[in-house]
Amino acid sequence: MKQIILVHTIPKLLLLVLTFSFSLAIGSAFAQVSPLAGIAPGTIKNSYIDLGESDSLALSIIRGRVDGPVFTIVAGIHGFEYPPIIAVQRILKSIDPKELKGSLLIIPLASEASFYQRSVFTHPEDGKNLNRVFPGNGSGTVTEKIAAFISQVIIPVTDVFLDIHGGDASEDLLPFVCFYDRKDASAQVGLARKLASAADFEYNVIYPYTLKADQPSEYAFKEAVQQGKTALSIEAGKLGAADRVAIDRIENGILNMLKEMEMIQGSISTHSDQRWLVNPDYIKAPVQGIFYSDIKSGDQVSRGQYLGYITDIFGEKLEEIHSGFDGIVLYKIGTPPVNTGETMFCIGKVN
Ligand SMILES: [Zn+2]
Structure with missing residues (x-):
């Protein structure tokens, strides 16, 4: 039986009252306290992070009984991309913190308003695309605050950052796993390559990385790369459908990555015919x-x-x-x- 400290059956307002002290925005920056602080090994904590001005962000922390890597999973940066969101719902239910090594930081629905209002690419309140505003701004619009929280609080404590997308309502998409080839971060790129291979998609895509230190990263997983982390993105599903095959593929990809990290037990069997594409x-x-x-x-x-x-x-x-x-x-x-x-x-x- 998993120990749940805060569950979603608690009204959202109460969750906001109970939420972390680090979460209040101070000027443009969030206080630098690890989201893992105070969470007992072998437990799950579900809560809404207070971003100020009644904006919030759902965060699930699954802390394994044994210490190990911190693996972050983000879904719903685009609220109309359903397979990532549903696959992460399955992960939330299937990971047992007592069997987990390390911790999972899971943002199950980064742009919740986009999901419920069925808005394609952009947040309905400010019209901004969350995957174009990183590193964000803690005193900006709601989309900028979500990006700032991820950039300032989540990514710094993360070892591996996985952002999951799919074809939005208008996009016909081939499923693939992708990462940036940051030339001065060979260890991180090497791990990304191993994890992409373990995810067992038929196609992997390697993007060039030319971002300068003072340039805005714009994209969530590019922000993680800029901060020196191992980061990947999965793309699966298309045309706004909650396609079962895409959901299965994403779930399997996440579980295989966690096995590759030795955070959960189990063997990985991968296709021998994976194809590697570069520089789209x-x-x-x-x-x-x-x-x-x-x-x-x-x-x-x-x-x-x-x-x-x-x-x-x-x-x-x-x-x-x-x-x-x-x-x-x-x-x-x-x-x-x-x-x-x-x-x-x-x-x-x-x-
Ligand atoms: Zn997307």
Whole structure:
């Protein structure tokens, strides 16, 4: 039987009263107290973090009976990406703190308002995309405060940071695991590569890392890389569906990573035919309009290949889209509307 200190059946307001003292924003910074402080080994603590001005963030801390790595899992940075959210619900129920080595910091639904209001990419209150505002601002808008809490309180105590996404309501996406190739952090990149391989997705993607120390990271797992952590992202699911296969794949990927870290027991069996893609290229929409394409995520495309076309709302063709690259379509806009400058296709190069 798991020991639950605070459970979600406690009203949210009461949880806010009971929440951590470190959580109050002081100016633009959160007080630097570890979220693990005061949590007994072998227990679970579920609570809402008070971000100030009635904004809050749900955090589940599963502290293993034995000390070990701190592994952070974030879902719901985009509230319309359901497979990550549901897979993490399963993880919350399946991990026994008495059997766990180390600790899990789990943010099950980073953008809760986006989830309940079914808003795609952005937070309904401030219109900001949480995965573009890192490192955030503790005295900013609600989205900036969520990012600031993760940047200032969660990432500093984290050894491995995993941010999980999927194809949003408009995205057709190939499932993959990805990480940044930070050249001056070979140990962290080496571990990320091992964990990506253990996750057992057919495709892994390695992004170049060119961020300077004083540049905003914008993305959650890039912020973790900038802070010198091992960080990965999983992408699975598409077009706003709570797809069972994608949920299973994410759950299995997380459990395999935890086995690779020796935080939970069990053997990992991986496919021998994993493919590694590097340095994805992006094709942007040249114009707003209605988008037609027979290409699907996972398709192999070649430079110059015809990919589709865009019309105006009278049906007149405005632009034809051709690939500028050879590679595999990682994701594409999978629904008719496109806006100027949006990524229509992301194409990974075969390594
Ligand atoms: Zn996302």
